[in-house]
Amino acid sequence: MSKSSPRRFAGKSTGTVTVIEARVHRSSARNARVAFILTAVVVGVLAAVVAASYWHPIVALIVGALVGVPCGAAAWLLVRIWPVLRLLWWWITEVLLAVLLLTGWVQLAGHTPMVVTLLVVALVVGVPAAVPVIRRQVIAWAWCLVVRHRLRVCFAQFIIANQSGSLPLILWARPTPVGERVWVYLRPGLSAKDLEGRLDKIAVTCHASTVLIERAAENNAAYLRFDIKRREVLTAHVGSPLVDQIDPTAPVSASPLTVPTALDLPDVDAPTITLPAQGKPAGKKPAPTTSANGSKPAASSSAPEDDVSDWI
């Protein structure tokens, strides 16, 4: 935001950081001049053409000049104060909110006794603070206001866009369960690819955990969606809705299984452990006929005979 305030002399005297500011400032002055000339000429000629149908052409020319010059001056003024207007526009939500709150407070204090005033204030502040749902909503929307300014800081401070220094349009923001989602319309000079390499820096500037960029429209590469994440939901336990579809008291139904009895290593004969890796018998370890605890390896009839014949 500081970038928009003109600092011509600082820009001229110091090094690389302020070069852009000077350039931006110069372009602003030039733009204002161009706007003045263009508007004055176009409006003046139009006015003169219209006036020529009523008066003598020379009088019409003078009338055209009289109309065109003030219009050009208005355009010049608009372009010159544009940085200030832009600043006001950026903070319009906060300005309006502050005006609303202050007006409300003054009106309330002026029309009600002190006790009632305090009571109303306590209710207006206390109820949202006490009810968790409202509190979370208020905080989430407050973050939306904050994050739009933080994104603008990102673009202004380290994502140098184009020669005229125009910043992307930061559009609507709304809370998501994990943070905020902001829609941004890029200006010439930037692309989603440029921003992808700087996501970590954007996350830092937004005081967030991570930032993700997605295209918001299939047919417009300039229209992006920033997903700013502050909380992690993927660590949560996710239940399946299938559980609600069923009746858990359904009768148990399972086909009988022949459970093998050879559940320990000594119970299985050495030659039967032929897990073939790549088709060759992998009976690498000729197990001793008696194991360490002295138990005889039982000739397990429950070992899968059919499998063994297939494996070798």
Added chain:
Amino acid sequence: MSTTVPAPVAGVPVGPGLSMFDPIFIGIDEFGQPVYLDVIYRNILIAGEPGGGKSGLVNNICGHGVLCDNTRLVLFDAKLVELGPWRDLADAFIGPDIDQGIDVLRRLLVVATNRYTWLLANRRRKLAPGDGMSVIVTIIDELAMYSTVLGTKPQQEEFSALLRGLVSLGRACGMPVVAATQRPSWDIIPASLRDLFGYRAAFRCTSLNSSNIILGQGWAEQGYTASDISPTNQGAAYLLAEGGVPRRIKAAYLSDTDIYNIADYAAWTRRPTSTPAGDTTGWEMAA
């Protein structure tokens, strides 16, 4: 050890109200929104470290499948326990027996070919929900067991070739394939088979390279790598499906009790129903 249940003759489910043509709920995305997956007309490859949560996703699809009307399951599970709870509900359940697996894949390919002939005769190219044909979902847990461990080399190659045929043929005739494995590198699964799977789910991997093998080359460089998933966060994955960009998701978790409850309920609603007249065996009817 190989537990085989014969194909139930009365295997036409009429109780459940779900359909395989519905999107399947598989979890939430990183914004807390539910994630649905269209399994029909798609083949899914699920991969990641052991203990990453692959079976959770597989069981979600299985659980949806058993509660679906007019759906048949063909389950391959060399480990038995992951898909074992659904063994009575499946038309074929193949344990660590590659011969049986090859037989079933051959039958599936015959069914697929017959279905395409039927579609051709009906001047169509794709199966629609109104056709009345059953959806045959093939679910393979630990694909590597069949393609590298069990059987002889020719058998493994035949299995891979048949599976490649099923994956490439099954999409439009209502026979999707869901395959899970740990690391689908070329020495485990032929690259020609791997690349046929349109949807990918990458659970936690140890390296960028492993993640790239699952999701496809280049995603790790763009920041989509399953190696940044925390090892303690089981069920978190990158899902490459609709949208074309991997999404971080958390797969819904079904506990063992939930799985058996769903299986019991599905068996309850499927089995006691009377066999429709004229339908003798499931497989021929499906063809």
